[in-house]
Amino acid sequence: MYLFITQLSLFDIILSTDILPNFLYIILHDGCTMSLAGCILQLSFFAHAEASECFLLTVMSYDRYLAICKPLHYNSIMNQSNCIKSVIIIWVLGFTMALVDSISLCSLYYCGPNIIHHFFCDFEPIIELSCSDTTWIHNQIYVLGFIFVIAPFILIVISYIYIVITILKIKSITGRQKAFTTCSSHLTVVCIFYGTIAAVYLFPTKGQLDILNKFLSLFYTVMTPLLNPIIYTFRNKDFKKATEKIK
Template structure:
């Protein structure tokens, strides 16, 4: 694989991960409005708002990806040109460089805060208000129904952010390459594979088709 090909592969993956992180935060806001301000839901979560949100998310993710692409392309790689991984992730690429990578590490911390911590904070705050509102519902049936509308989203958030934090925020010195690869498989393969299943589990047509199978 050429350097350009490796950068393109990494940036496509990065764009998808950043976009999903922001989309999950918008979805948590959607659940917040639906449960905490149900009468204002049609006027807030309009079609225009949804389309604008998606366009802004993809634009921001593409801009961040472009910064990474420029920084990596300007590095000097003196060899060996072998990545001990199944795809071009940031750390395996940086390990092959003979240049000063401190700038990229600083950029990575800033980007991680903006694209990881901020969306996760929005999700946490949304669910704090959601839980407070649900606990005020007098009937158990009403509380159970309100919680069930958030179950799919919470499951996806737990899987995605749980694995990403384990890989990128935990110390790497004591972890083996095999474990790193295994954890990478979870958020690159397993999470996207489970997403459509998780989101359709509450769909009646899906359940009926599954029972027939």
């Protein structure tokens, strides 16, 4: 589990490093200029971090499923070799998502306005700058969105359905609390991550909703990476001891 949390921290660092410096510059200077290549590069790092995190949260949910539902098989399945293989696959899938997005955007022809009304180069704002027919690229977004976002979320939901069923079968209240505590941090991160992504990409963004869209984008690109370490340290005994010493 700590190996996966380390990877989650790395993806959060990539996301924050990719978005936050330019965002602060926009605030200080009321806007900024960026080349098209630089904009696509920013989107590539963003897409890599987000897609990788989707798959990582899925693997972490499977880890929790094994720990609660199949505890006797846990050590044999989630051994060091399989964990490292999982991490490598996650990085490769994230890189694939970023590469496909970059190639698709580079193939478009840009001749219209060159102003993005956003604080970072997201996929849809870049497409709006193109004069090409973008029907095919929107269809591609739906396919990639299902593979890299919706499918992992479905697997997470299935894992937690089995986890809840197993927890309800535990007779003692203490046992139920202990089992729920095992996955509470991960479940909180999943709800925050997928909740904001769904709100941003599944709802219209006109008028006041466009402002809400930007706020939610700010939440999952800046606030979520900040909250993740805090959420995962709530149940850590060493963290509690350190906090008590500060008090």
